[in-house]
Amino acid sequence: MRLILYTGKGGVGKSSIAAATAVRTAELGRRTLLVSSDLAHNLSDIFDTRVGGEPVTVAEYLTALEIDALKEIRENWSPAQDYFANLLAFLGVDDAIAEEVALLPGMDELFMLTRILQEVESDRHEVVIIDCSPTAGTLRHLTLTDTACTKLQKMTNMKRKVFKLVRPVLNRVKGLRHFMADDEVFDVFDHLLGNVGRLGEILKNPDVSTVRLVLNADRVAIAETRRAFTYFGLFGFPVDGIFVNKVLPRELADGYMNRWFKLQRQLLESIDQSFLDVNKFRVPLLGKEPIGLYPLAEMAHGIFGDHRPDDVLSAPKSVTMDQVDGKHRLVFSLPDVNKKDLDVGRKEAELILSAKNYTRVFSLPDTLIDREIAGAEFTDGTLTILFE
Numbered sequence: 001m002r003l004i005l006y007t008g009k010g011g012v013g014k015s016s017i018a019a020a021t022a023v024r025t026a027e028l029g030r031r032t033l034l035v036s037s038d039l040a041h042n043l044s045d046i047f048d049t050r051v052g053g054e055p056v057t058v059a060e061y062l063t064a065l066e067i068d069a070l071k072e073i074r075e076n077w078s079p080a081q082d083y084f085a086n087l088l089a090f091l092g093v094d095d096a097i098a099e100e101v102a103l104l105p106g107m108d109e110l111f112m113l114t115r116i117l118q119e120v121e122s123d124r125h126e127v128v129i130i131d132c133s134p135t136a137g138t139l140r141h142l143t144l145t146d147t148a149c150t151k152l153q154k155m156t157n158m159k160r161k162v163f164k165l166v167r168p169v170l171n172r173v174k175g176l177r178h179f180m181a182d183d184e185v186f187d188v189f190d191h192l193l194g195n196v197g198r199l200g201e202i203l204k205n206p207d208v209s210t211v212r213l214v215l216n217a218d219r220v221a222i223a224e225t226r227r228a229f230t231y232f233g234l235f236g237f238p239v240d241g242i243f244v245n246k247v248l249p250r251e252l253a254d255g256y257m258n259r260w261f262k263l264q265r266q267l268l269e270s271i272d273q274s275f276l277d278v279n280k281f282r283v284p285l286l287g288k289e290p291i292g293l294y295p296l297a298e299m300a301h302g303i304f305g306d307h308r309p310d311d312v313l314s315a316p317k318s319v320t321m322d323q324v325d326g327k328h329r330l331v332f333s334l335p336d337v338n339k340k341d342l343d344v345g346r347k348e349a350e351l352i353l354s355a356k357n358y359t360r361v362f363s364l365p366d367t368l369i370d371r372e373i374a375g376a377e378f379t380d381g382t383l384t385i386l387f388e
């Protein structure tokens with residue numbers, strides 16, 4: 001089983017490249033599911049065929065699914081929704097509003113993750129490719145699967161025990177019984193949190209799951225992608241490919257487009273220097289929109305050539321952040337670098353690691369931007385940087 005997530009800034013070409021990848025893995029004979037977890041689905045437009053809330057076959061070995069968050073919520077969340085709606089109505093909130101509010105914020109995202117897990121754990125697919133929402137949303141999704149879930153699950157279990165104890169008494173007190181949740185409500189929570197936690201484990205296994213970042217060669221997208229790369233790394237979600245889409249072909253180097261072309265060349269160079277040793281792919285701006293199976297297959301051939309798109313495209317080098325003695329510590333794994341060649345610099349929110357001819361730009365996470373570097377050490381391929 002292989003799980004591949006595509007994310008990036010809005011409009012950069014995530015869906016197109018995710019679809020092209022899926023068409024190619026299906027062509028290679030692997031049972032592939034392409035899932036859209038973006039609320040604004042567009043797989044139907046890309047395949048020019050109807051895709052919906054249940055997987056449909058779009059080609060041999062290829063099925064597609066646009067997760068319908070509301071349907072998932074309706075099917076899985078109703079005991080909890082009834083509980084919250086009753087409680088809110090009791091507290092004086094208008095019925096209709098109470099029902100709406102009972103869909104807690106973030107619920108749709110949690111149920112999307114649950115649905116993804118359901119597909120991943122079914123034995124139906126060998127490759128699952130996810131066309132995610134733009135970067136920020138995807139990061140929020142993925143961090144939901146982090147340890148917070150396990151903690152929440154423990155909390156829910158504790159509450160369940162307390163509620164069980166006090167239920168017989170409180171049920172007799174008028175009004176208070178509205179605050180009581182019965183086992184069914186806890187079951188929904190338990191199930192949900194358990195699922196999301198399990199998906200988190202799958203997502204952090206670099207042999208199974210990798211994240212691919214799509215961007216265009218413009219300053220805003222580069223900055224956003226650098227930050228995303230840092231955060232995915234810190235949260236332990238391996239990034240194995242960077243896809244620079246809509247690269248201007250050389251034919252456009254003359255005339256009106258010349259300045260754009262030159263600017264893009266500079267930006268492409270700066271992309272090459274970012275993203276610590278992750279494989280980068282350039283995807284040309286095509287003559288027309290890649291819509292339909294054949295254009296998508298062609299696009300995939302252009303991107304991957306003879307390589308298998310379901311391979312792990314690069315062994316992601318990890319970076320971790322923690323705290324020791326009140327100081328924040330960043331630890332980079334740089335196994336191929338010699339100590340005498342390594343140079344570490346800093347430019348405001350960016351850390352610049354150079355070794356021989358290579359320069360790597362690393363966007364610092366927000367917590368470190370205002371902190372001075374207190375020291376750095378490099379031993380056995382591990383670079384440790386301490387911040388005040």
Ligand SMILES: Nc1ncnc2c1ncn2[C@@H]1O[C@H](COP(=O)(O)OP(=O)(O)OP(=O)(O)O)[C@@H](O)[C@H]1O
Pocket residue numbers: 009010011012013014015016017038042134245246283284285286287288289290291
């Ligand atoms: N390499 C390319 N050459 C030409 N057109 C492209 C290329 N890649 C994508 N497009 C077109 O650009 C538009 C945006 O692409 P796409 O929908 O894949 O982006 P997205 O990142 O998924 O957007 P959203 O954030 O809205 O989901 C579409 O019209 C698509 O057909």
Ligand SMILES: [Mg+2]
Pocket residue numbers: 014015016038042131
């Ligand atoms: Mg899209």
